[in-house]
Amino acid sequence: MSDNRRYGYLRCSSCKEKWESSHVYVKEGTKKVEFGQECKKCNIVCFPYHVEPIQCSLCGQTGCDCQKERHIDPAKAHRADLCMRCRAGLFCDKRN
Numbered sequence: 766m767s768d769n770r771r772y773g774y775l776r777c778s779s780c781k782e783k784w785e786s787s788h789v790y791v792k793e794g795t796k797k798v799e800f801g802q803e804c805k806k807c808n809i810v811c812f813p814y815h816v817e818p819i820q821c822s823l824c825g826q827t828g829c830d831c832q833k834e835r836h837i838d839p840a841k842a843h844r845a846d847l848c849m850r851c852r853a854g855l856f857c858d859k860r861n
């Protein structure tokens with residue numbers, strides 16, 4: 766798993782729709798999120814308002830019960846069509 770990967774909470778600046786993504790990536794050695802994701806209603810690119818490590822700070826696992834705030838399983842595929850990173854050809858879910 767990439768060291769740059771984070772869990773992000775996003776909110777559309779237009780319709781205020783909220784969503785979460787386990788495929789948020791920051792620039793190496795920084796906290797700057799490199800790729801936004803599109804709101805599925807508005808088709809505008811949004812960036813996370815909150816980003817945290819993919820792994821649980823309590824138990825070191827991912828997708829554990831400690832993470833009650835989270836609704837996305839990091840092991841599951843995501844909406845590549847709404848992800849600027851996937852669209853840039855850096856497919857988040859590519860496994861090899």
Ligand SMILES: [Zn+2]
Nearest residue numbers: 777780804807
């Ligand atoms: Zn929207």
Ligand SMILES: [Zn+2]
Nearest residue numbers: 821824829831
């Ligand atoms: Zn945990």
Ligand SMILES: [Zn+2]
Nearest residue numbers: 848850851857
């Ligand atoms: Zn992606």
